[in-house]
Amino acid sequence: MLGWLPWWFAAAALPMLCTVILAMAGLVLQRPKLPENAPKLITGWPILGSIGFYFWRHDFLEGQRKKHGEQPYTFYYGRYPIVSLAGEAGRAFLFTAQQLSLHAGHSALLALPSRHQTESAHSVRSQIKLFRKILTRERFSESLPSLVTDTDLVFRQLSMSGRAVPLFPVMCRLIYQLMHRVAGIHEVAESDKLLDSSLKHFSSLEKCTALQVMFNPWPLPGMLSKLWAAISLHRLVMRVMKERRKTERVERDTLQLLMDYGEEDLEIVKCIISVLFAGLLNTGISSTWLLCYLAENRVWYEQVQAEVDMFVNKNRRTPEESVREILQRVPYNDWDTQFPSISVCLRETLRLGVYQPAYRRNMSGEDVEIPGTNQVIPKESFAFFSMGEVHMDETIYPNASEWEPARHLAGREEGAHRPHEFVGWGSGLHPCGSKAATLEITVAVVTMVALNEFWLVERNGEARKRRLPRANKNNLSVNLPTEEIYLKCSPRTNKHDGL
Template identity: 30%
Template structure:
């Protein structure tokens, strides 16, 4: 009898503990989100629920944006994502402000809405974060200058040609562009912003791509809403981000130990005096931000062209014209002749491909 009373009392205590915890949690969430908007921010849009924000932001994002802009007095609106205030803007004036403002930090905004992306530890000092951002844009701008980018053009063409020839030889006669084309873009991105050791090693290339894909697959709304909570996806990101860190760190240390040099972006940063942290911060950030967008856009271009004979024909005629202009040897294949085209030709003499890419981005 006494034992039953103790168990009953324990059950009652657990019930009360649960109720109190829920009440405190709801109250904390209320205080967490329902604070004043920043000065000058547009009014909140409708349906801005505590903690999760507008449900349609997570389920029908483009429809959500259009509806919120339509019901706003000036096309601009605010809403919450977790504890953050997000401002949506529309119209020419707002678009100019968004594109031209020097006070907006694209890196921090991207990180906030993609919580847990792989990175190396950053200083907590805001001034140091500004320095980190300036370093990133300074390095990426230098690498994409003609005199630096053109050094890797032959390797980029060779990489692409080799991978596409593998597709032609595939007995299945079919491919999933979100695997094959995505993989090609990853190799080109690795070659452009990182190092030859990985770009030249198909096994290591596939291994690091698999890590990036596992990090991407762990993305979820709850990670954005509560980025500090150790959800399984958060732990997976930390694990695979750490493994990527160690792979690049080993390559850097191996070059330093052996005195070996490569004509690639990693060597460029070493020669500029960047330390290991700065190099890894740049490489991981550039790879991650570039691959997600470029790989998907390129895959969609292939899909759209496969289903549109008109544009496929225009693109093919441009490619043939480019090959014939810079290499008149008709005994060679079109891909082999394209290798003779200079960088300026790739940039300026394929307008239909440029339109296709722009439409894919749109």
């Protein structure tokens, strides 16, 4: 056996070595040469570029911000050149320049399958038009009874379990279910099996490694996982459409709406997957942090509770009505306007939670000058603005690291005096479905507060006496905490609990 081991090892290692060499060579050859008037280039690792942008993104960007201030700079991330934008002028340019593509910026840096990265500007505009068709007040109003029913069931089960529950997985799954009610497929929302399997596929699309970005579209294991996830989601939507046509069954959901519009099947699939993916990254996480902050801050907990109680009592018709029955008939306009305390709590949660870079890609076919400089964003290069720069700016938000919803009340209104000082829902040309996300989060918070008393606990169920953990700002996308957060709740015993 020992006699043939070296030969076997060489036979296996040589093709692998050649593959690595070819990949590295391809990375160098595909790396575009920067024009002379590009911002100053940061020296990174040979071939790989500035790997700190992947492994310690927040720390890397903070270090560069301290070094360069508001001056633009450039670095390579694998084969991709990326240009920083900073300051008031930089963020205004990123969020309003029509030459910079949001879709192309995020697709490549999330290593999505290549089709998603190469879609034309016309295709992207068509998708945005579809978003506007489906994310309407009428669609929201029609979805509300189902949103309340789903949320009511989850939070009643939560309180009856009597256990310490890891809140992030529970809330992310619930919000994903609500997203299907508003902008997806009812068959998925109503099936635990389809809900869990499709959520797993979306999670695969969101996960990203440095190698996937640098060597996309090489068939690395992670890349194959993304491809399989995309195929599986495509097949799921197509299967539901085929079944509805075969049985002539009609549902009152977004998928049916698009089918009735006569859209092509491929456009329907792209629209459903895109709108769910766009909302999934942040809506579930933001709703969870909001409940965690309320559980930690009893002043705001009690204020929100009083607001919800007053609203429920005002809309009660008989003493026997349950919370679910009351909330199911509340019109959309009331959800949008009658919870000012929840609104400022959500805004503050987004301020603390949205700190990652916002990306765009120059798809104009030519270099684009950065306003106020003689420097350019080279064609097909990426540009970014770190949203934490403005959200943690002490001159805009004093005591910026603290969760303080009162800063958004009338008389203070921090972050509302100049454009792009609050970018929690995106800004400028960013087509963010904030109305849908706000509705889903508000329904979840109102239902939880109306039904349950809740408090933070340790994993063993004992009351948590420590402060909430900070978010791990080096996470590449979603705002996850540095440790799991547990919650306990019990049914409320007041006169409108409906139990």
